[in-house]
Amino acid sequence: MTEKLYDLRQVLEDLKDIPGQLHETDVEIDPHAEISGAYRYIGAGGTVMRPTQEGPAVTFNNIKGFPGVRVNIGTMASRKRVAHILGHDYKTLGHLLNEAVKNPIEPVKVSREEAPAQEVVHLATDEGFDIRKLIAAPTNTEYDAGPYITTGLVLGSTPDKSMSDVTIHRMVLEDADTIGIYIMPGGRHLGAFLAEHQKLNQPMPVTINIGLDPAILIGATFEPPATPLGYNELWIAGALRNQAVQVVDSVAIDEVGIARSEFIIEGEILPSETIREDINTNTGHAMPEFPGYNGPANQALSVIKVKAVTHRKDNPIMQTTIGPSEEHVSMAGIPTEASILNLVDKAIPGKVPNVYCPPAGGGKFMAILQIRKENPADEGIQRQAALLAFSAFKELKTVILVDEDVDIFDMNDVMWTINTRFQAHKDIMVLEGMRNHPLDPSETPEYSPEYIRVKGMSSKLVLDGTVPFDMKDKFKRAQFKEVPDWEKYLK
Structure with a gap:
């Protein structure tokens, strides 16, 4: 049996077997602004101007002015689609x-x-x-x-x-x-x-x-x-x-x-x-x-x-x-997660089970760290993890710390943490005068001359939404009965 050689064509062929993940069209489209303009509605997601959504990748087969050339967009514009592509x-x-x-x-x-x-x-x-x-x-x-x-x-x-x-x-x-x-x-x-x-x-x-x-x-x-x-x-x-x-x-x-x-x-x-x-x-x-x-x-x-x-x-x-699309989040965010995990695993092994860089930060500016506190001596380890995250990736601007019972891939769950396990007067850390990314338009001396001396400097933020270890018993989520066969009620 011949070994499958991976390239873009093989990936697109594989995506055809997954309903709703790839769309092809022979309708002519102009590469001048129309491809991005159309895909914004179909599946760009990320921080693209609303309305947008997560949708299929698209291959345009009829490009105005370019006979015989196709354009593919959005193959990575879904984390779940990337997972299918990588088999994980x-x-x-x-x-x-x-x-x-x-x-x-x-x-x-x-x-x-x-x-x-x-x-x-x-x-x-x-x-x-x-x-x-x-x-x-x-x-x-x-x-x-x-x-x-x-x-x-x-x-x-x-x-x-x-x-x-x-x-x-x-x-x-x-x-x-x-x-x-x-x-x-x-x-x-x-x-x-x-x-x-x-x-x-x-x-x-x-x-x-x-x-x-x-x-x-x-x-x-x-x-x-x-x-x-x-x-x-x-x-x-x-x-x-x-x-x-x-x-x-x-x-x-x-x-x-x-x-x-x-x-x-x-x-x-x-x-x-x-x-x-x-x-x-x-x-x-x-x-x-x-x-x-x-x-x-x-x-x-x-x-x-x-x-x-x-x-x-x-x-x-x-x-x-498209620059601000979910596709950029996949390309930039997943390696950022890996870089943070790499560093925290070496410095505080076992204390950060998972990391997510959500679309709100474009894959670069924001990370949500899941923290494991196992004994009283672990109190404070969460803020150490935040500092390590900034060391692992200098373009990171905001770190949100949450406990293990929080789904870091669900921003509603993350924001619930900030609303019920967080007090602004004690759970905010601000680190001033650090380097970040020059494409952030707020990082200019005009925006804040007293703190930003040159373009690309930033204050960095930590929101600590973890429960103090000695108060864990006061922050238990409401427990519901396990119903293993719940799907039968949808038939």
Whole structure:
């Protein structure tokens, strides 16, 4: 029996067997604002402008201006759908990823003949080459800076090739062979690699891999300390699938791409050149990011000069997402949960059974920690856990602490805790003057000049909704009779 090779196509095929999880349509749609505009109603969820909902993933088979190209959106826009894709319980996905980090499987290189992503090759030297005609990159809103690649996995290495890594960035198509890429200051490993190339005044070869197995995209969003510099997150996807990710040598640059991608863009990040993000539209806006806002266009994006585009020959799939959707929560939140579990397991083992990063925080800003107090000496351990969570993930802004009898995946249950096991005068911790995420629009000196000296600083909040250990008997939930065969009354 032939081994199943995981890629986006295999995942979509598997989803067809689960009612209500995948919808395909042949109705023509315009990638300019319509794809996101329509999917907002169908299934975006997250912090997208209301009304929205959790719904199926959608593959649009008829893209205006792009014959033969399909667009898929929302494959990860449901935690339960991600659980189906990874074959795991949705409530313990953080634990699954934590184990994958500890048991990595390195990628394996295959030949170009074995790489579906290189079935069709377009070189930048070809007459009429234009990435804007090859890549059906949507604009999320009518006032975006341009068409964006939102789920393109960028793969790059140090100049000596001793380390490589993959990260997701927002990337805007600027002209026929130019892409602007936002690399957050002090952020991911790609930025550290680029700094090494800049010191040598050398361009940095990268591949942008589009149309991937969600296991790759979710694994790729880990950050230090869970995955330190030199840890390539493709190893995590290998562990999740118990199958090495296949990579292939590029056709025009000195780097590898992911062999089972739908598209691979090959290019070089220039060492000293930058570009204004909205140079073509002058809207002043970038695109909707995970906090739910259209941030200002960046004045100095790094520049990728494209050398080649390769793709599958049979109706390649452009994979995209909406920044503030539930899909971002899956990609960012589940690895954040794993990072927090990793650190608290080492420092206070057994005291944090589970962690959830809910949609309200976009997967980055908020975490709910379930706390286990087993004896009087555990009192206070919950606040230690909160501090560890902030250490595990610097972009975390709010931590809510609850007891084991609270369902952390039910915000009504969490808010019930805050209303019945919490007193504001004693159960709030505020940590001032810390670093967070520059995409939070409240983190500016104009918002709070006395506390925020530079953009990206924040006060962090802990809401301690755990019951003091010596008062547990006074906070027992009303107990109801167990009726094991309750479903018979619904027949």
